[in-house]
Amino acid sequence: MRKSFGDPVAEDLRFVVRSVVGEDNFIDMQPNRSNNYCCGGGGGYLQSGYTEARHQYGQLKLNQIQATGAGYCIAPCHNCHAQIHDLSDHFDGGYHTVHLWTLICLSMGILGPKEREYLGDDLKDVDVFHPETDE
Amino acid sequence: MTVQPIAITGKKTTRLMDLVKTLLPEGGNLDLCLTCGACSSGCPATGLEGMDPRKFLRLAALGLDEELTTTPWVWMCSMCQRCIYVCPMKINIPQLVYYARQQWPRESRPKGILGSCDMALKHDTCSAMGASEDDFEFVVGDVLEEYRESQPEFADMEASLNRERAFFYLNQNSREPVTEPDEMVPLWKILHRVGADWTYGTKGWAAENYCMFLADDPAWEHIIRTKVKAVEDLGCRIWLNTE
Numbered sequence: 001m002r003k004s005f006g007d008p009v010a011e012d013l014r015f016v017v018r019s020v021v022g023e024d025n026f027i028d029m030q031p032n033r034s035n036n037y038c039c040g041g042g043g044g045y046l047q048s049g050y051t052e053a054r055h056q057y058g059q060l061k062l063n064q065i066q067a068t069g070a071g072y073c074i075a076p077c078h079n080c081h082a083q084i085h086d087l088s089d090h091f092d093g094g095y096h097t098v099h100l101w102t103l104i105c106l107s108m109g110i111l112g113p114k115e116r117e118y119l120g121d122d123l124k125d126v127d128v129f130h131p132e133t134d135e
Numbered sequence: 136m137t138v139q140p141i142a143i144t145g146k147k148t149t150r151l152m153d154l155v156k157t158l159l160p161e162g163g164n165l166d167l168c169l170t171c172g173a174c175s176s177g178c179p180a181t182g183l184e185g186m187d188p189r190k191f192l193r194l195a196a197l198g199l200d201e202e203l204t205t206t207p208w209v210w211m212c213s214m215c216q217r218c219i220y221v222c223p224m225k226i227n228i229p230q231l232v233y234y235a236r237q238q239w240p241r242e243s244r245p246k247g248i249l250g251s252c253d254m255a256l257k258h259d260t261c262s263a264m265g266a267s268e269d270d271f272e273f274v275v276g277d278v279l280e281e282y283r284e285s286q287p288e289f290a291d292m293e294a295s296l297n298r299e300r301a302f303f304y305l306n307q308n309s310r311e312p313v314t315e316p317d318e319m320v321p322l323w324k325i326l327h328r329v330g331a332d333w334t335y336g337t338k339g340w341a342a343e344n345y346c347m348f349l350a351d352d353p354a355w356e357h358i359i360r361t362k363v364k365a366v367e368d369l370g371c372r373i374w375l376n377t378e
């Protein structure tokens with residue numbers, strides 16, 4: 001997003017995230033914006049077979065996320081989502097990785113039970129839309 | 136970390152760098168390196184395979200093409216471009232990485248990337264997971280019907296396919312329809328709530344493009360042209376790729 005359209009568009013996304021999770025629950029990682037580091041999911045990395053290198057590469061991102069102390073990391077695309085999720089698994093990072101659409105729907109009260117794959121136990125049962133559809 | 140001096144061996148013929156310079160605007164500024172190291176200090180791939188972006192560019196400048204075109208490091212740089220952002224001379228190292236990838240015989244490039252590209256070339260869907268037009272149509276229809284019934288507030292939600300002149304043509308990563316179809320739904324709900332005029336297409340719907348990562352230009356172009364044609368054939372105004 002930022003690389004294709006620049007920092008101002010990323011600023012709009014920050015507005016969305018803040019609105020959805022609440023000002024107090026939003027923590028920017030450091031460094032951020034164009035100074036941020038790539039997570040290492042892109043460029044074909046996930047499919048390249050160089051898994052150990054990918055994990056080493058991702059340690060910078062892992063440290064950034066852990067330094068925020070946040071329980072959730074929002075990932076913008078599939079590559080990032082897969083890599084950041086895998087980093088938490090592999091290094092026991094202790095955070096969850098979510099798509100933005102999940103949080104938008106959760107905040108609007110329209111997130112059903114089967115759309116919560118990536119939420120942790122603390123949010124799994126919060127404000128479930130049509131809980132009876134969880135068979 | 137100890138740094139080994141690089142001994143220059145072999146004859147200098149034409150450098151890969153000269154070729155790359157002819158392909159890039161301003162020659163990619165490849166000759167302008169101050170060796171300041173800003174690129175390497177902020178590159179997450181620094182140290183992997185004993186390589187880093189500054190060193191990689193030095194190899195190129197010294198004409199050490201053998202090392203340049205055989206190091207697996209080119210697959211460990213994610214081409215994120217952070218090095219360009221911090222470089223005082225705006226040197227395009229990832230593009231050099233890209234052309235170094237291209238020097239690998241196609242069949243020797245990483246199997247996973249190669250397989251995903253080849254799979255995408257098989258169908259007009261461009262799906263790297265091999266999902267066909269019928270597969271996609273079935274999954275979307277099936278999931279939509281289920282949600283319309285079970286969540287009556289969304290009884291009139293649409294996830295249309297091939298609807299001509301919709302404002303947005305939405306791409307879809309193969310991962311959802313193939314492995315976790317319920318994950319398509321939150322985005323549909325949001326688009327429905329804001330009243331967006333959007334459609335999927337049975338052709339060119341897959342958002343991913345591994346042929347680009349494989350550095351296979353003709354295949355990459357084929358994938359892009361297939362996707363653009365799908366959008367244009369439907370007369371959609373905006374092509375939305377969620378990657």
Ligand code: SF4
Nearest residue numbers: 168169171172174222
């Ligand atoms: S940041 Fe630019 S000038 Fe500095 S070493 Fe890297 S490529 Fe050379």
Ligand code: SF4
Nearest residue numbers: 178212214215216218
């Ligand atoms: S594009 Fe490659 S070399 Fe440059 S910072 Fe990113 S990973 Fe490092």
